[in-house]
Amino acid sequence: MSGLLPLANLKMDSVYHGENTERTYTSCTWYGTATPREPAERIDWYLTFGDGGARDATAAQRALFAGELPQGSRATVVGFGDEAYWLTSTAEMDDITCGLAVRDGNLSVKVILRGPQHPPATCEADAKRLARTAWDEVPR
Numbered sequence: 001m002s003g004l005l006p007l008a009n010l011k012m013d014s015v016y017h018g019e020n021t022e023r024t025y026t027s028c029t030w031y032g033t034a035t036p037r038e039p040a041e042r043i044d045w046y047l048t049f050g051d052g053g054a055r056d057a058t059a060a061q062r063a064l065f066a067g068e069l070p071q072g073s074r075a076t077v078v079g080f081g082d083e084a085y086w087l088t089s090t091a092e093m094d095d096i097t098c099g100l101a102v103r104d105g106n107l108s109v110k111v112i113l114r115g116p117q118h119p120p121a122t123c124e125a126d127a128k129r130l131a132r133t134a135w136d137e138v139p140r
Contacts, residue, residue, distance in 0.1 A: 014027075014028070014029035014031075014039070015027070015028050015029075021049070022048060022049060022060065023046055023047060023048040023049060023060075023061075023064075024046075024047045024049075025044065025045070025046050025047075026044070026045045027042065027043070027044045027045075028042070028043050029041070029042045030042075032115045032116070032117055038114070038115055039114060039115075040113070040114055040115045040117055040118065041111070041112070041113055041114075041118075041130065042110075042111070042112040043109065043110070043111050043112075043130065043131075043134045044109070044110040044112075045107070045108075045109055045134065045138065046061070046064070046107070046108045046109075046110075047106060047107050047138075048060045048061035048064065048106045048107075049106070050106070057105070057106035058105045058106045060106070061103060061105065061106040061107070061108060062082075062083075062103065064108075065083065065101070065103040065108055068085075068101065069085055078100065078102055078128055078131070078132075079128070079132070080102065080104065080132060080135060081102035081103055081104040081135070082103055082104045082105065083102075083103050084100060084101060084102040084103070085100075085101055086098065086099065086100055086124070087099030087100065087101060087110070087112065095114055096112050096113065096114050097113050097114055097115070097118045097119070097120060097123045098113055098118070098120070098123035098124055098127050099111060099112040099113065099127060100124070100127040100128060100131050102131050102135065104135075107135075107138060109131050109134045109135050109138075110131075111127045111130045111131045111134065113126055113127055113130075
């Protein structure tokens with residue numbers, strides 16, 4: 001990913017990781033070069049666990065992903081994943097240019113883009129490229 005997002009712009013105090021008995025979550029935020037205090041790119045990874053019995057990890061992730069759909073609209077084609085949707089600005093996520101969430105099995109990746117480096121004309125293509133790269137970085 002360092003070829004797509006410069007590591008120098010990744011602020012280590014903006015890297016979060018959490019885990020509970022149901023899922024693990026990692027979030028990384030890169031800051032812009034024109035406005036270094038403003039977040040430009042954020043990528044979130046969510047991996048949902050099964051319990052080896054009744055709890056199916058894919059079904060659980062599918063349900064969590066479906067619960068997020070009201071804040072965006074379904075994407076028609078992204079070229080990977082089981083399902084995807086575009087994010088829009090909401091009260092929780094204001095001032096985004098665009099965002100994309102993609103789920104495949106028990107893994108989902110969310111990319112949120114903001115600022116002048118992601119104008120509307122290229123934002124969706126940037127989001128697809130970053131989501132695919134973030135997806136490919138996860139070992140399977």
